[in-house]
Amino acid sequence: MDDVDSAELVSRLVVVSSRLTRAFRRVIGNENSLATLRALAVVEQYQPVRVGHFAQGYLSSQPAATKLLARLEEAGLVLREASPTDGRASQFSLTEEGRQRLAENRSIMIEQMQPYFESLSPDERMSVDRALGLVSDFLKDRHPVDSAEEAVQEAPVQEGSVQEDSVQERDGDGSTEVEPA
Known part of the structure; x- marks a missing residue:
């Protein structure tokens, strides 16, 4: 076979991505943990990140993003600081605990997939x-x-900014369908 139809390739990528996401959901467990991991991955990717930019990356409304970041801050997973360029705005970065939570869950996902790739x-x-x-x-x-x-x-970026995934808001109640970080 010399070539593959691009539409077929994209279709297969979407299907495989969905299956992989569901597999990771089974491994990680509850939806709240997944929402937290997804949010931490977005903060990690863009840190320091303002609420509006986080909302764009997380694909949520700004009010929902504000609430989620406040919960992450209360849990000690992100740090809120005043923006150096606009004192009225806040920006968020991962705490050591937030980085550790992401690393632990990524390790779990790697452990689940590594045997296949070793084969x-x-x-x-x-x-x-x-x-x-x-x-x-x-x-x-x-x-x-x-x-x-x-x-x-x-301007210089803080350490540790990778990961891209998508998220879709399901309901106005703040619950989300997430993909693993």
Whole structure:
């Protein structure tokens, strides 16, 4: 086979991504933990992040983002500081506890998937690695929040800013359907 239809490829990517997300949900457990992990991953990606930018990255309303960040702050997972460029605005960064929570849950997900990838041949693993790199590059180039971020963040960035995923708000009650961090 010399080529694959791009629409078919995207369709398969969506299906595999959904299955992988459901598998991670089963591993991590309750929806609240998943919402927390997703939020921590967004803070990690953009830190220090203002509420509006967090809301864009999390795909939520600004009031919902404000409430979620306040809960994360109360739990000791994020730190709120005044913005150095606008004293009226707050920005958020992960605390050590927040970084540790993300790392622990990512380790659980890795443990679940690693045996499968170990069973692949080196060529197959390289193919997966190349494919993931291409998808990651596409998302970096096309994700509107990330494009805006590059323009805004010419200043030095704090350590630890990776991860991209999507989230959809389900109801006005603040519950969300999330993908793993």
